[in-house]
Amino acid sequence: MIPEKATQLPKTAKIVWLIHDVIALLFLVVVEIIIYMLFLRGNFHQLAMMILIIMVLIATLPVIHMTLIPYFYRFRRYVIDDQAVYIYRGFIFRKSESIPLNRIQNVDTKQGPILRYFKLMDLSIETAAHGFQIEAIGEVTAKKLRGQLVKAALHAREVASDD
Template sequence: MIPENAQSLPKRVKAAWLVVDISALLIVFVIGLIVNLVFKLDWSGLVAIGINGLFGIVMLAIIGDAVLIPYHYRFYKYVVNGSAVSIYKGFIWRRSETIPLNRIQNVDTRQGPIFGFFHLQNLAIVTAAHAFKIEGINEDVAQYLRDQLIAAARQAREVDTDD
C-alpha cells in the first residue's frame, strides 16, 4: 500500500519518457532499415522474415512502453523519512523497495540530454548489495534529496557505531 505522504514525480516526466520512447523507436526503425538495405533482405527468405520479425517485436515493445506511460506515472512514488527511503512502482505488478539510511553507501544524480531538456534528473541510491533509482525528479529536488540522504546516512552510521 502506498502511503498518503508519498511524493509523485513531476508531470513533465511523462513527456520526457515519451521522447525517450520515440527516440528508441526511431533508432530501432533506422537500424532495421539499414540492415535491410545493406543485406538486401527481401521478404521471401526465412532469415529476412526472422530479422524483420525481431525488429517488429522490439518496436511493438517500445510502443507498448509508451502506451503505459500514464500507468507508470500514476503509481511511481517515493517517500523519504527519518529511517529509510521507500520507492513504490506499479499497481498490477506492485513493487516496493525500502532502503535503510544506514545502508546507503553512495547517492548520485544522473541526467541525460533528454532529461536535461526537461530539467529532470535520476537519483541513484547505492547500497552494498543493490542500486536503486528514483527516476525523473526535478533538478533542485534531486540535489536537495542527495544532500539530505548523504547527511542522514552519515548520521545513521554514527548512531549505529556509538553503541
C-alpha cells in the same frame, strides 16, 4: 499499498519517458531499414520473412512502453523518513523497495540532455548490495534530497556506531 504521503514525480517525467521511447523507436526503425537494405532486399524466402517479422515485433516494444507511460507515472512514488527511503512502483506488478539510511553508501544524481532541458535529474542511491534509482525528479528536489540523504546516512551511522 502506496502511502498517501508518498511523493509523486513531476508531470514532465511523462514527456521525458515519451521522448526516450520515440528515440528508441526511431533507432530501431533505422537499424531495421539498414538490415533490410543490406541483407533482405529482394530475397524473400522463409528465413528472410521470419527475420523481418522479428524486427517488426522488436520495434513494437517502444510503442507498447509509450502506451504504458501513464501507468508508470501514476504508480511510481517515493517517501523519505527518519529511518529509510521507500520507493514504490506499479499497481498490478507491485514493487516496493526500502533502503535503510544507515546502509546508504553513495548518493548520485545523473542528468542527460533531455533531463537537463526539462530541469529533471535521476537520483541514484547505492548500498553495499544494491543500487536504487528515483527517476526524473526536479533538479532542486534531487539536489536537496541528495544532501538530505547524505546527512541522514552519516547521522544514522554515527548513531549505530555509538551502540
